[in-house]
Amino acid sequence: MEKAKKRRFGIIATIILAATLILGLLWATATAEKNAKHQDTLSRVEKQGKIIWGVKADTKLFGLMNTKTATPVGFDVDIAKALTVQISKQTGVPMSAEYVPVSSASKIQLLKNTNIDGTVSTMTITPERAKVVDYTDSYFNAGQSILVKKGSEIHSIQDMNDPKYTVLVVVGTTAAKETKKFAPKANVVALQDYASAMQALKAGQGQAMSTDNAILYGFANENPDYQIVGGNFTNGPYGIAFDHDQKPMVDQANRALATIKENGIYNQLIEKWFSQVPGLDWRDLEV
Amino acid sequence: MVTLGILSAFSGDNINYLLGGLVITVGVSVISVIISLIVGSIIGIIQFEEIPYFSSFVGTINNIIRNLPLLLIIFFVYFALPRIGIHLPIFLATVIAMSTFESAMLAEIVRGGLASIDIGQFEGARANGLNNMETMWYIILPQAYKKMIPPIISQLISLVKDTSLASGIVLAEMTYRGQIVYAQNSTYIVPVLVMLTVVYFLLNYGLSLIAKWFDKKLA
Amino acid sequence: MGLLQNYFSTFLQGFGYTLLSSVVALVGSMLLGTLFAIMQVLPTRWMQIVGNIYVQIFRNIPLLIITLFLYLAVAKVVKMNGFTAGTIALTLYTSAFIAETVRAGILSVDSGQMEGARANGLKFGQAMRYIVLPQAFRVALPSLGNQFINLVKNSSILAFVGGLDLMYQGNMVAANSFDTFTAYIIVGIFYLVLTLPLSYYMQYLEQHLKAKA
Numbered sequence: 001m002e003k004a005k006k007r008r009f010g011i012i013a014t015i016i017l018a019a020t021l022i023l024g025l026l027w028a029t030a031t032a033e034k035n036a037k038h039q040d041t042l043s044r045v046e047k048q049g050k051i052i053w054g055v056k057a058d059t060k061l062f063g064l065m066n067t068k069t070a071t072p073v074g075f076d077v078d079i080a081k082a083l084t085v086q087i088s089k090q091t092g093v094p095m096s097a098e099y100v101p102v103s104s105a106s107k108i109q110l111l112k113n114t115n116i117d118g119t120v121s122t123m124t125i126t127p128e129r130a131k132v133v134d135y136t137d138s139y140f141n142a143g144q145s146i147l148v149k150k151g152s153e154i155h156s157i158q159d160m161n162d163p164k165y166t167v168l169v170v171v172g173t174t175a176a177k178e179t180k181k182f183a184p185k186a187n188v189v190a191l192q193d194y195a196s197a198m199q200a201l202k203a204g205q206g207q208a209m210s211t212d213n214a215i216l217y218g219f220a221n222e223n224p225d226y227q228i229v230g231g232n233f234t235n236g237p238y239g240i241a242f243d244h245d246q247k248p249m250v251d252q253a254n255r256a257l258a259t260i261k262e263n264g265i266y267n268q269l270i271e272k273w274f275s276q277v278p279g280l281d282w283r284d285l286e287v
Numbered sequence: 288m289v290t291l292g293i294l295s296a297f298s299g300d301n302i303n304y305l306l307g308g309l310v311i312t313v314g315v316s317v318i319s320v321i322i323s324l325i326v327g328s329i330i331g332i333i334q335f336e337e338i339p340y341f342s343s344f345v346g347t348i349n350n351i352i353r354n355l356p357l358l359l360i361i362f363f364v365y366f367a368l369p370r371i372g373i374h375l376p377i378f379l380a381t382v383i384a385m386s387t388f389e390s391a392m393l394a395e396i397v398r399g400g401l402a403s404i405d406i407g408q409f410e411g412a413r414a415n416g417l418n419n420m421e422t423m424w425y426i427i428l429p430q431a432y433k434k435m436i437p438p439i440i441s442q443l444i445s446l447v448k449d450t451s452l453a454s455g456i457v458l459a460e461m462t463y464r465g466q467i468v469y470a471q472n473s474t475y476i477v478p479v480l481v482m483l484t485v486v487y488f489l490l491n492y493g494l495s496l497i498a499k500w501f502d503k504k505l506a
Numbered sequence: 507m508g509l510l511q512n513y514f515s516t517f518l519q520g521f522g523y524t525l526l527s528s529v530v531a532l533v534g535s536m537l538l539g540t541l542f543a544i545m546q547v548l549p550t551r552w553m554q555i556v557g558n559i560y561v562q563i564f565r566n567i568p569l570l571i572i573t574l575f576l577y578l579a580v581a582k583v584v585k586m587n588g589f590t591a592g593t594i595a596l597t598l599y600t601s602a603f604i605a606e607t608v609r610a611g612i613l614s615v616d617s618g619q620m621e622g623a624r625a626n627g628l629k630f631g632q633a634m635r636y637i638v639l640p641q642a643f644r645v646a647l648p649s650l651g652n653q654f655i656n657l658v659k660n661s662s663i664l665a666f667v668g669g670l671d672l673m674y675q676g677n678m679v680a681a682n683s684f685d686t687f688t689a690y691i692i693v694g695i696f697y698l699v700l701t702l703p704l705s706y707y708m709q710y711l712e713q714h715l716k717a718k719a
Contacts, residue, residue, distance in 0.1 A: 010339035028371040058470040065467040067304035103457050113369040172681040189668035195470035203581040354701035356662035363690045370687040451568040480575050491566035
């Protein structure tokens with residue numbers, strides 16, 4: 001190419017590329033707004049014939065990966081399964097349940113992403129989250145507590161209120177936000193998942209790990225050197241979450257939840273998962 | 288107690304589960320390297336051609352991407368793009384994030400590879416009646432790619448290692464699956480991390496030997 | 507951009523930790539990398555082997571695995587927090603690449619120079635320090651620069667172990683505000699502030715060296 005031609009080509013190509021980028025960006029922003037009011041979850045799950053549930057894969061008792069079947073198992077998973085069966089009955093549309101592992105940090109994004117239709121993942125109902133997702137009625141009553149090594153000088157969250165102590169939490173959990181309120185002077189370090197947080201506690205990266213008591217019971221059960229101290233210092237009921245503005249889906253889920261609580265399935269699941277946990281009075285959890 | 292931990296950590300189920308993760312790790316890496324090779328070549332050639340304005344514009348965008356952490360790009364594609372309406376399943380999101388990043392890296396390699404070709408060859412080819420495109424396609428690129436094989440394999444090694452970052456967005460690749468296995472029982476942690484180290488090492492060391500072999504053969 | 511105002515101190519703190527980790531790892535990996543590069547060119551066979559094994563291991567396993575190993579396993583024996591574990595992992599990982607770069611630099615120096623220096627009565631260490639290494643570094647400078655940029659980018663690994671760095675803080679802001687898009691864009695700009703000038707300077711240097719040659 002001669003120089004002038006090459007120069008002209010360069011200018012034109014630059015303008016085209018720059019225009020594409022700018023238009024792309026504008027289009028993207030416009031779609032973002034349109035997508036804010038997106039499709040109806042209930043009609044989507046009815047159409048696809050399955051409900052894709054986000055569940056935990058690293059949390060004992062609630063959702064833990066079974067490496068043989070490569071599917072998570074736990075109370076949350078069973079609740080999701082029972083709800084799917086019940087919602088199928090209510091709507092008359094046969095639906096199966098599918099489980100996708102989510103982390104505390106990713107679950108809300110995945111709902112927004114419509115990668116999952118709903119999530120049963122030890123998710124505490126909070127006013128901030130209720131602005132971005134829709135919750136069902138509570139399906140489990142939990143509260144934040146701390147897990148420490150046996151013989152530790154720490155007996156409650158208030159004892160942690162000292163800059164020499166570190167509390168381990170998980171990114172995106174309510175504990176990550178709330179702990180500072182109860183122990184403002186303590187260091188709070190957030191890890192990516194519960195498996196790492198428990199390992200970090202064992203490695204001495206912190207003196208306590210804080211999250212919901214029910215999750216901590218799973219860890220205390222597995223690690224007899226560790227115990228829960230000081231009782232619950234918050235009250236945080238778990239809810240099943242759907243994307244924002246999904247009233248039809250939430251109504252269906254609430255109806256299904258009420259039904260399994262009435263017909264005893266819920267209590268069976270409580271017994272199945274929590275009756276073996278030492279230190280936890282599972283009968284308190286029944287409805 | 289310790290040996291028991293090692294034995295049960297490496298139960299058949301756990302091994303299968305981890306190796307399933309290896310398939311995903313390799314899959315993401317290979318697909319990403321192929322895409323990046325194509326996109327990176329186009330960007331590299333544009334930069335090499337020194338087209339007024341256009342080359343430096345593309346070069347600037349390339350530089351921006353090259354200078355961001357891959358972890359950030361992965362999080363951005365998976366967690367931030369949905370906010371502007373781009374919803375991607377996790378596997379695709381990882382591949383796109385890694386391809387974007389690697390394309391920028393490979394563009395530099397392609398540009399460098401082209402720059403290393405003797406200018407006399409361009410002139411010779413053109414003197415023989417080939418036009419610009421033909422010269423590039425038949426004479427220059429084949430030589431440049433031959434020289435680029437070792438650095439491209441190095442990039443593949445980087446990709447295999449970097450796929451572990453996608454455990455941050457819960458892609459079920461090998462590192463994430465390792466975390467799941469030691470979530471079962473905390474005595475598994477050292478055996479699992481050792482196994483991951485060994486598998487990554489064997490795979491990447493093998494690749495680096497191939498790169499070395501090419502290096503010698505081409506020298 | 508309200509997000510930037512609300513969380514400015516958080517981002518700034520993260521930026522500080524990223525900078526600190528990068529500088530510490532830079533110094534550490536330069537020292538370690540040079541050490542292992544010299545080991546690989548020493549006449550002693552077992553030293554070569556040790557140097558080579560070190561480089562091959564740390565080059566070929568993911569930085570994340572090294573980081574998790576230090577933070578979750580080694581920390582049971584030697585206390586270290588996420589920042590320390592991440593920074594040490596970053597140092598070990600980068601040093602393997604720097605060792606390779608410096609070794610190539612040393613090999614590019616004419617072996618006659620070493621012999622000449624020895625003939626003039628310099629000890630091996632002195633000849634290495636005053637004659638060979640300065641030239642080796644000059645040759646290796648462009649690729650060392652690239653390693654530094656990689657190091658800054660790779661410091662985002664600290665986010666996996668609560669290392670308080672820029673990426674970690676970005677994740678926290680994203681999780682708290684739900685505005686992932688803006689949060690990650692801001693994090694990206696902060697990283698570019700560190701890496702882009704370095705990158706352009708390296709390009710300039712490379713061209714400058716080429717023009718000189």
